[in-house]
Amino acid sequence: MKFLSQEEIKELQIAEAQSNKKPKKTAEQIQAIYSSGQNILVSASAGSGKTFVMAERILDQLARGVEIRQLFISTFTVKAATELKERLEKKISQQIQETQDVELKKHLGRQLADLPNAAIGTMDSFTQKFLAKHGYLLDLAPNFRILQNESEQLLLKNEVFRQVFESHYQGKEQEQFSRLVKNFAGRSKDARGLRKQVYMIYDFLQSTSNPQTWLQDSFLKGCENADFTIAKEKLVDDIKEKLWDLETFFRYHLDNVANEFGKAAYLESVQQVLNEIGSLTHESTFEQYQEVLERVVNISKAKNGKALTNASRKAELQDLKEAYNQERKSKFEKLIALNDQITLLKFQEDYHQESWDLAKTFQVFMRDFVDAYRQRKREENAFEFADISHYTIEILENFPQVRQEYQERFHEVMVDEYQDTNHIQERMLELLSNGHNRFMVGDIKQSIYRFRQADPQIFNEKFHRFAQDDKEGQLILLKENFRSGSEVLDATNDVFKHLMDEEVGEISYDGMHQLVFGNTDIQSNPENKAEVLLYDKDDDSDSDDEEEFATNKLTGEMRMVLKEIIHLHNDKGVPFKDMVILTASRSRNDQVLLALSEYGIPVKTDGAQANYLQSLEVQVMLDTLRVIHNPLQDFALVALMKSPMFSFDEDELARLALQKSEDKVQENFYEKLVNAQAKTSLHKDLIKSELHKKLEFFMETVHSWRFYSKTHSLYDLIWKIYSDRFYYDYVGALPNGQARQANLYALALRADQFEKSNYKGLSRFIRMIDQVLEAQHDLANVAVAPPKDAVELMSIHKSKGLEFPYVFILNIDQKFNKKDTMSEVILSRTNGIGLNYVARVATNAKEEYVPSTIKLSIPSLTYTQNEEELQLASYSELMRLLYVAMTRAEKKLYLVGKGSREKLESKEYPTNGKGLLSREIRLDAQNFQDWIWAIYQAFSKEDLHFSVRFEGEEDLTKEAIGELEHKSQLQNLSQAENRQSEAIKDALEMLKEVEVYNEIHRAAINLPSVQTPSQIKKFYEPVMDMEGVVVAGQSKPKETTVQFELPDFSKTEKVTGAEIGSATHELMQRINLNKKPTLKTLSEALDQVQASPAVKEKVNLEKILSFFDTILGQEILANQDKLYREQPFSMLKRDAKSQEDFVVRGILDGYLLYNDKIVLFDYKTDRYEFSSQLIERYRGQLELYAEALSRSYQIDRIEKHLILLGKDTVEVVEVN
Secondary structure (H helix, E strand, C coil): CCCCCHHHHHHHHHHHHHCCCCCCCCHHHHHHHHCCCCCEEEEECCCCCHHHHHHHHHHHHHHCCCCHHHEEEECCCHHHHHHHHHHHHHHHHHHHHHCCCHHHHHHHHHHHHHHHHCEEECHHHHHHHHHHHHHHHHCCCCCCEECCCHHHHHHHHHHHHHHHHHHHHCCCCHHHHHHHHHHHHCCCCCCHHHHHHHHHHHHHHCCCCCHHHHHHHCCCHHHHCCCHHHHHHHHHHHHHHHHHHHHHHHHHHHHHCHHHHCCCCHHHHHHHHHHHHHCCCCCCCHHHHHHHHHHHHHHHHHHHHCCCCCCCCCHHHHHHHHHHHHHHHHHHHHHHHHHHHHHHHHHHHHCHHHHHHHHHHHHHHHHHHHHHHHHHHHHHCEECHHHHHHHHHHHHHHCHHHHHHHHHHCCEEEECCHHHCCHHHHHHHHHHCCCCCEEEEECHHHCCCHHHCCCHHHHHHHHHHHHHCCCCCEEEEECEECCCCHHHHHHHHHHHHCCCECCCECCCCCCCCCCEECCCCCCCCHHHCEEEEEEECCCCCCCCHHHHHHCCCCCHHHHHHHHHHHHHHHHHCCCHHHEEEEECCCCCHHHHHHHHHHCCCCEEECCCCCCCCCCHHHHHHHHHHHHHHCCCCHHHHHHHHHCCCCCCCHHHHHHHHCCCCCCCCCCCHHHHHHHHHHCCCCCHHHCCHHHHHHHHHHHHHHHHHHHHHHHCCHHHHHHHHHHHCCHHHHHHCCCCHHHHHHHHHHHHHHHHHHHHCCCCCHHHHHHHHHHHHHCCCCCCCCCCCCCCCCEEEEEHHHHCCCCEEEEEECCCCCCCCCHHHHCCEEEECCCEEEEEEEEEEECCCCCCCCCCEEEEEEECHHHHHHHHHHHHHHHHHHHHHHHHHHCCEEEEEEEEEEECHHHHHHCCCCECCCCCECHHHHHHCCCHHHHHHHHHHHCCCCCCCEEEEEECHHHCCHHHHCCCCCCCCHHHCCCHHHCHHHHHHHHHHHHHHCCCCCHHHHHHCCCCCCCCCHHHHHHCHHHHCCCCEEECCCCCCCCCCCCCCCCCCCCCCCCCHHHHHHHHHHHHHHCCCCCCCCHHHHHHHHHCCCCCHHHHHHCCHHHHHHHCCCHHHHHHHHCHHHEEEEEEEEEEEECCCCCCEEEEEEEEEEEEECCCCEEEEEEECCCCCCHHHHHHHHHHHHHHHHHHHHHHHCCCCEEEEEEECCCCCCEEEEEC
16 A cells, blocks of 8 residues: 655645645645554634545555555544445545556455445444444443433432432531531532532543543542642732732822822722832732732721712813723722622631542442442443443453454544543544554534533644644645635634634634635625624613513514525525524523514524423323322422413412311311312302302313323323313414424323333323432423424534524524532542532621631632633634634624613723733633623724624614515414413513412412403404304313104115315315416316215306406416415404413415415305305404414415305305
């Protein structure tokens, strides 16, 4: 096998550059494809063609005689592996066709045949095959299974935790272990706090190459190496810097500004501060700095905190005064924080040994838990993916002959997305490689999976090592981006060159990392300049988005996005599928979906939201199951009663809550319902007859479900609930109804799967769901078939690797999630465990009413060090997340946020003098917007390649936003007017005020009612009795009279008017209207109608044919492109009197859709004498149809026609 030398590669690069080929390979791509003989790291920026390079390298090696089985190719996802295999299959087949070399043809043919069995896939897929083959070396059976179901994992983990917990609680070190449990118990006073930390540490351990080794060697490293002298020195440096900064500020003020204020009182205090700072020298001790700092802080607190405040009232000096006060306040906030740090450091030193001892106890427990859980999984012969990797490493490390077999087999070990590798994967790659045959492709700027324990420093360490010494390995930079226009790349570079460095960002965004425009076929277009769209929020308004949603009002940010989407679609003809909305989290996705729905914009989501169990419809069902299992659960019971199934309102629930027995002090809610039903309570007069009937029905229904659950499967029980209360139909009429129904369908299936596993029964199913929710391991939402041309809504993580012409990064003002830094335990790979130690601290109080000791949570020194390390790592990852989002765009990029323009423009943003924002500004940022706005302000003198546009309320009216020129069809019916969202939000607000109803269940209990109360039924009687309209929730009255009819033994088949009417309706829908119908085409259409011959004989074809000679018939034939027939609809209506919602469903016979009007028509086969009779009979029905159409298309002008087929001739009448 002959590979190219560096000279030959250079010749190839020159030849490629001089050729007329399009597209050409870059010199760096050629280097990456043909280099060999040492480890190679390819740093490939976004859109630089790394997948192309990897595929070409594989093909080149195959062409040089390497076997496909000799290549180990690791991809990040199964999808990426499949796509790579497909690309290779196509290219190898092409090479076989093109080459004239017979031996090469045979060789490539063998590779093509071996491709399905090649080692191309995820690490997990490789390790499973490896362990199935070699697991016997560790006494592992080859028929093991993977614990992919988080619920099953959780049940198994909880069982093991309970066993290990009990053994420690009853063991020799009971006292120390009890202290550990109490340390993390919090308010729950039980083991849940400890269990949460144990599981978090276990997840971290699973990403290490050897969990027990890390526990032994690294878990306590921070405690062992804690050096308070160094900590004090570092703190002194910070104090020094801040005090001298304050001194400079005050001296400048005295020398240049103070004269304007005469002998103002505050200047005396300023001089006192300067005297204190002046007493310090470079030789001053930690204690001296501490004392001075404390005195300076105390001066600032004198006179109720106003000793240093400039209180001048001179109008001409207000700006100077405000500037001084603002700056002085900012500087003292930092000094006070440092003073607090000194106090904390003292506590940390005093309680260091105790927290260390606690960490040792924790280490022992973790060691036992890891061993016990590992053993339990071996007994079950079921493992997590990480276990499979650990066993693979164990075999490769301890059995040299196996390691040698693989090292000799693999000519090259290739890894895609190397920046997302974790330590367990890195160790495996080391063991499979011979030390100089690794090919690693990735981009550290796109490492966004730290939450999966990916460590970008694995990539970064090699990057720096290879860059400094090419004998260590070859570093190849792919910087040219072929995906995006220069406008996108320039904007991205502008942001990150001012944001990222080694300290905050983990890389210097310099010439080695900046994006280079590479696709010369893309023309520059000033209109595509990146835009930051900011909703100019009223300065006085503190309302959050949630408040806007509570009033069913679209957020300013979302309205800006709608305005741009409509502009792009209407004015530039951009298809919806060319646009994507990216969000950092999915917490506001429901509101985004509703906003797009209101404007008729089709949308598809990534479908993998892990909030399935929190979705409204599923929560209602889970509470229903809880009540069936045990009706004594008050919160679940109230949730069910308030749900759409039964619709008890606050007044009714309050009346029922007062139904206490005379002889009982305490009763749960269900017992009160029993009292109310039996009329035995103290306040039975509060229960009116209507409420009593409603309660009777509720109790009977719940009782019947409970009885049914004892003899039927969970699957059958769930479907019975859906059927009895029309719940499945109901949710289908809500916004995103198809997805909601899919969620309900999946609940039944998941219950069925649960019962088919080793676990049975409603009780265990509910316990499993509760454990899943408690551990915050939700299930994924169910995906439904998306529309073909639709705006995509997805998370930034999901968008990685994808590209879209137009990208909207939404909610750049949304606060970063800092949940990691609020944990009781923070882990570091180098420092080990840092924990909050709960100490009993003496108060030294003399007063009797003050306790002698108080509990104080003291973060250990290692905790604060780990916290700082975590903050830097988190902010670096957030920067990379923004980079991934921005580089998804091909043509134009929008970043959308909000803020008060006045406030934003009044802020100043210091730089570090090296072209970056100051470290403090970068680490103080609360969201992406803080970074972007700070860059825009601080570097405004530069020619930044992005603009900022503020828009206020006057720019975002309904008229300004506009509407789509091509409306979506009726099946995508906008539900914006159905008040569903408003009803939910109103109910949530009400529940906040009613403390009785637990906040946990608020999502489950506030959908509008599916039941139509009797007064609504009466009010809508004309509508409900009409053909073609159904009101969901209407069941037949119990008092239906049973009638007996004698069978008809006559041989003549009777034909009813209803049968003829149904056949006529079906015929009208089957007629081919591409050309004018004839008796022949009508007869052919009639043959397809599902009716008996006797019925078909009665259908008058000549009469139907004559309809197409009428004005309406002619209009239908002339406007085929505007015609819609047999269109279903569903909508929510609200009764004005009762203010309750109900669902109306139906099917429209047909309509013609124009830009400014809709012509609606409906066939009627009723016998009649005067047409006015049918007009009055069906007026209400047509009004409902017209309302549905008007809501869907936002067109007010609806012409309504009845096509009357009940006489010998056709009559077309317009209904006004």
